[in-house]
Amino acid sequence: MTNRTVLVTGASKGIGQAIARRLARDGYRIVVHFRTDQAGAMATLQAVRDAGSDGRPLSFDIAHRTECRDALEADMAAHGPYWGVVLNAGITRDNAFPAMEDADWDAVVNTNLGGFYNVLRPVVMPMVAARAGGRIVTLSSVSGIIGNRGQVNYSASKAGIIGATKALAVELAKRRITVNCVAPGIIETRMTEHLPVETVRNMIPMQRLGRADEVAGAVAFLMSEEAGYITRQVISVNGGLA
Secondary structure (H helix, E strand, O other): OOOOEEEEOOOOOHHHHHHHHHHHHOOOEEEEEEOOOHHHHHHHHHHHHHOOOOEEEEEOOOOOHHHHHHHHHHHHHHHOOOOEEEEOOOOOOOOOHHHOOHHHHHHHHHHHHHHHHHHHHHHHHHHHHHOOOEEEEEEOOHHHHHOOOOOHHHHHHHHHHHHHHHHHHHHHHHHOEEEEEEEEOOEOOHHHOOOOHHHHHHHOOOOOOEOHHHHHHHHHHHHOHHHOOOOOOEEEEOOOOO
C-alpha cells in the first residue's frame, strides 16, 4: 500500500464503487465519499480493505458549496491533503427540453458541474502546497461529447466538465498534477436499468453495454505512474458509440 490517498466522490455504488475497489487494488488509500447511502459506502470501504488497502468514509452533498468545503477542509486538517481526486458523483433528471422543469435543470447543472468547483476548489491548493504532484480525474459522459435526446441538462453539465477539466489541466501542469477526463458510454449500472437494452445494444458498435470495471480501468491508468505525461485529455469508454 502506498501513502497516497485518493478521494472518490459518489463511491457508494456503481461506477464510483468500482473505481474505489480498483484503486484500492493498486494500493491507494481511498476516501469513500457518499451523500446519503451510508450502507453502500461502508460496503465499498469493506471492499477496499478486502483488497488490502484502507480508507475512510466521508459524507457531504457536492451540490452544496459550504457543506462540501467544510467537510473537505475538516478531513484534510485531520489527515492531510489528497494526492488524487476522482470526481464521479453526479445525477440525471431526464426530460424533453420543452417539458423540462427549472428545478431539473438547476439540480443537474448545480450537482454535476457545480460539484466540479465545490469539490476541487478546497482541495487543489493543499495538493499544490504538498509539492508531491498528483492526479485529478473527472467523469464526463458520451452525452457531454455528442449530446443525447432528453438530456439537454445532463449533456450541458457533462460538456462543461470537459471544458473545465482542460482549463484546470493547463493551470496545474507545471505542478506535476495531471487533470484528465473519462467519458463513459452506456454502462450497466442502476442508472441504466430503465433503458431498452436491445435498442441500446443496436446503437453501440460493440453491441453490448459497458461494465463499471472497464471505466475503473481507464481511471486507474490515468492515476498510474505510466500516465505521468498525460494531461488535458478525454478518454472515452463507450464501445465505439462516439
